[in-house]
Amino acid sequence: MSYIPGQPVTAVVQRVEIHKLRQGENLILGFSIGGGIDQDPSQNPFSEDKTDKVNGWDMTMVTHDQARKRLTKRSEEVVRLLVTRQSLQKAVQQSMLS
Amino acid sequence: MFSRNHRSRVTVARGSALEMEFKRGRFRLSLFSDLPEDTELQRKLDHEIRMREGACKLLAACSQREQALEATKSLLVCNSRILSYMGELQRRKEAQVLGKTSRRPSDSGPPAERSPCRGRVCISDLRIPLMWKDTEYFKNKGDLHRWAVFLLLQLGEHIQDTEMILVDRTLTDISFQSNVLFAEAGPDFELRLELYGACVEEEGALTGGPKRLATKLSSSLGRSSGRRVRASLDSAGGSGSSPILLPTPAVGGPRYHLLAHTTLTLAAVQDGFRTHDLTLASHEENPAWLPLYGSVCCRLAAQPLCLTQPTASGTLRVQQAGEMQNWAQVHGVLKGTNLFCYRQPEDADTGEEPLLTIAVNKETRVRAGELDQALGRPFTLSISNQYGDDEVTHTLQTESREALQSWMEALWQLFFDMSQWKQCCDEIMKIETPAPRKPPQALAKQGSLYHEMAIEPLDDIAAVTDILTQREGARLETPPPWLAMFTNQPALPNPCSPASVAPAPAPAWTHPLPWGRPRTFSLDAVPPDHSPRARSVAPLPPQRSPRTRGLCSKGQPRTWLQSPV
Numbered sequence: 001m002s003y004i005p006g007q008p009v010t011a012v013v014q015r016v017e018i019h020k021l022r023q024g025e026n027l028i029l030g031f032s033i034g035g036g037i038d039q040d041p042s043q044n045p046f047s048e049d050k051t052d053k054v055n056g057w058d059m060t061m062v063t064h065d066q067a068r069k070r071l072t073k074r075s076e077e078v079v080r081l082l083v084t085r086q087s088l089q090k091a092v093q094q095s096m097l098s
Numbered sequence: 099m100f101s102r103n104h105r106s107r108v109t110v111a112r113g114s115a116l117e118m119e120f121k122r123g124r125f126r127l128s129l130f131s132d133l134p135e136d137t138e139l140q141r142k143l144d145h146e147i148r149m150r151e152g153a154c155k156l157l158a159a160c161s162q163r164e165q166a167l168e169a170t171k172s173l174l175v176c177n178s179r180i181l182s183y184m185g186e187l188q189r190r191k192e193a194q195v196l197g198k199t200s201r202r203p204s205d206s207g208p209p210a211e212r213s214p215c216r217g218r219v220c221i222s223d224l225r226i227p228l229m230w231k232d233t234e235y236f237k238n239k240g241d242l243h244r245w246a247v248f249l250l251l252q253l254g255e256h257i258q259d260t261e262m263i264l265v266d267r268t269l270t271d272i273s274f275q276s277n278v279l280f281a282e283a284g285p286d287f288e289l290r291l292e293l294y295g296a297c298v299e300e301e302g303a304l305t306g307g308p309k310r311l312a313t314k315l316s317s318s319l320g321r322s323s324g325r326r327v328r329a330s331l332d333s334a335g336g337s338g339s340s341p342i343l344l345p346t347p348a349v350g351g352p353r354y355h356l357l358a359h360t361t362l363t364l365a366a367v368q369d370g371f372r373t374h375d376l377t378l379a380s381h382e383e384n385p386a387w388l389p390l391y392g393s394v395c396c397r398l399a400a401q402p403l404c405l406t407q408p409t410a411s412g413t414l415r416v417q418q419a420g421e422m423q424n425w426a427q428v429h430g431v432l433k434g435t436n437l438f439c440y441r442q443p444e445d446a447d448t449g450e451e452p453l454l455t456i457a458v459n460k461e462t463r464v465r466a467g468e469l470d471q472a473l474g475r476p477f478t479l480s481i482s483n484q485y486g487d488d489e490v491t492h493t494l495q496t497e498s499r500e501a502l503q504s505w506m507e508a509l510w511q512l513f514f515d516m517s518q519w520k521q522c523c524d525e526i527m528k529i530e531t532p533a534p535r536k537p538p539q540a541l542a543k544q545g546s547l548y549h550e551m552a553i554e555p556l557d558d559i560a561a562v563t564d565i566l567t568q569r570e571g572a573r574l575e576t577p578p579p580w581l582a583m584f585t586n587q588p589a590l591p592n593p594c595s596p597a598s599v600a601p602a603p604a605p606a607w608t609h610p611l612p613w614g615r616p617r618t619f620s621l622d623a624v625p626p627d628h629s630p631r632a633r634s635v636a637p638l639p640p641q642r643s644p645r646t647r648g649l650c651s652k653g654q655p656r657t658w659l660q661s662p663v
Contacts, residue, residue: 012580
């Protein structure tokens with residue numbers, strides 16, 4: 001019934017593709033990320049999206065710094081994310097009910 | 099090809115067999131045109147009858163005071179509409195039988211009577227000031243009496259209502275948000291406005307009332323009501339003196355009384371707010387009496403169709419200003435107070451600028467030209483406008499004598515409409531299409547899904563599925579483990595005892611989640627810095643996880659980092 005970090009988990013995910021914006025010399029995504037396997041999750045003010053993969057790189061077991069690096073690679077203009085959120089489960093249930 | 103767009107005339111193609119039959123006087127047009135307005139009216143009548151049945155059922159089923167008030171109001175509005183439509187159908191049938199709707203084809207001569215074009219009339223921003231005694235308003239003493247009020251508006255056979263508002267002595271005015279639009283008014287319209295109020299009593303007074311009221315109203319109309327039905331059917335064109343609403347049978351439950359009324363006409367139309375007098379209809383003994391100041395403020399706007407829709411179009415040759423021999427062929431469209439001359443017919447639709455725009459207003463003079471016969475150009479007409487000291491005349495050549503006659507006819511009709519609609523033709527008054535009214539808010543919390551489906555953030559799938567899962571709660575299977583990621587109580591592996599990890603308490607999500615917009619926490623405290631190297635720490639006090647952490651406290655992460663990407 002509970003989720004144990006470090007153990008494999010199966011989740012409902014959503015694919016999100018984001019094209020980076022150009023700001024000056026840099027390419028940015030335009031949002032912030034928080035957390036990481038090395039962070040304290042009880043301080044998380046949000047409970048929305050959790051990122052599983054970025055451009056093929058696994059994000060489930062990364063530290064904050066590793067996550068940031070994977071998202072801000074200069075060479076990549078497009079970031080493809082696999083994201084999970086609570087409401088996806090409800091959406092699945094809803095489609096199963098009808 | 100010349101075409102005229104005017105509702106009350108039928109233009110028949112020249113030389114057609116149908117036209118020949120008309121010329122021989124064999125047929126009357128009324129037999130051909132199955133008046134679509136009548137079937138439309140019948141459809142509306144059937145709809146109101148169904149609505150009335152629904153309102154009766156709702157009234158019988160409701161238990162809360164505000165629901166009963168809304169249901170009673172709906173019932174009364176339905177009743178009055180039914181009466182009004184029945185009366186109108188009766189009048190139309192009588193008129194048909196008496197042959198009043200026979201029509202002559204348009205090319206057999208000018209009609210005996212010219213009728214003005216229709217228009218849209220919109221009343222909005224209605225406000226009725228109240229006049230409380232000093233002691234009541236300022237000191238707010240005594241029981242707080244409340245009233246439920248609404249406005250009923252009638253123009254011709256159309257009846258519309260505003261929303262119901264609860265009034266007590268803390269209000270200085272009764273303000274209605276509704277925009278009410280009547281689409282088919284003539285310049286001689288009479289807009290009757292009536293204010294109805296009901297005293298809102300304590301809950302107990304309503305028990306048993308609504309049910310009996312509903313049964314009584316849903317069965318056949320009582321004797322006094324029947325008399326009123328006959329009376330309204332007999333009176334021609336909407337009685338001015340008797341109130342629109344049927345009196346409700348004295349069964350208990352909420353009773354609406356007529357508090358005040360007034361009638362507004364074309365003279366009251368203005369593109370702005372005006373105050374009009376109200377005739378007060380009830381006095382202090384009446385239980386629903388409200389201290390009205392005696393006026394109503396509103397914005398009454400009218401848009402005649404001749405201003406907003408083209409009334410004539412066709413090919414013309416227009417003399418370029420100052421150049422005697424250079425005539426350009428244009429597509430002319432007469433709309434509102436202008437004659438637009440476009441290079442091509444398609445330009446009128448695509449929004450291209452016209453080659454030339456000629457003003458046609460109250461001051462304009464139009465003449466069918468014989469003057470230019472000398473130039474060898476027949477079938478001309480001239481339009482003259484005075485600009486200060488100068489008179490500017492445009493000369494236009496039409497395709498044929500009949501086309502000239504039709505253009506002149508359209509121009510005469512426009513001048514007639516402008517003389518009838520008066521100030522409404524000076525400038526187009528803006529009318530906003532009324533937004534669909536929200537269903538009444540004060541509904542009882544019953545078990546039906548309808549009441550729970552008032553979703554504020556539209557298309558929010560989380561909200562919809564939340565409501566549905568709450569209702570289908572019994573059928574939920576055990577939640578998948580990954581959802582536990584979203585609680586604040588994940589079980590972190592305790593480095594000191596990897597084998598035994600106390601399972602976290604059951605995640606809180608099995609309780610219905612307090613749904614709402616996803617909370618947006620302001621990141622103001624985090625300095626905005628888009629350089630890739632920046633780091634910031636969320637300014638939250640470190641929270642101790644509620645479950646016991648075991649013996650080893652070091653090694654637990656203490657920070658929550660956020661970085662812009």
